[in-house]
Amino acid sequence: MVTFSDMETSLNADVGKPAPDLAVGHTSWMFKYHDVDSETYELTSLRPDECNYALVVRKKDKAIIGWHYLQSPPPTGCKFQNVKQLM
Numbered sequence: 058m059v060t061f062s063d064m065e066t067s068l069n070a071d072v073g074k075p076a077p078d079l080a081v082g083h084t085s086w087m088f089k090y091h092d093v094d095s096e097t098y099e100l101t102s103l104r105p106d107e108c109n110y111a112l113v114v115r116k117k118d119k120a121i122i123g124w125h126y127l128q129s130p131p132p133t134g135c136k137f138q139n140v141k142q143l144m
Contacts, residue, residue: 064108064135068124076100076114076121088112101127108135 077088088100099111109127114120126132
């Protein structure tokens with residue numbers, strides 16, 4: 058089982074990497090697309106375990122430039138089987 062800190066480590070490691078291919082077409086099985094401004098968009102992951110987060114992506118090269126939880130305080134008790142399920 059992936060812990061809360063594993064989730065943050067995995068998402069931090071994705072900063073600077075390309076956004077998930079499945080999300081590029083504005084819709085996907087896991088992410089919801091949302092324009093932030095003319096230079097960035099967010100890919101929001103809404104999960105049944107309430108570990109909801111958004112990846113912030115630069116439009117010109119589709120690189121992940123950050124991420125954030127959708128709620129404050131951040132969720133705990135995430136129920137991922139492994140880190141690969143995050144993306």
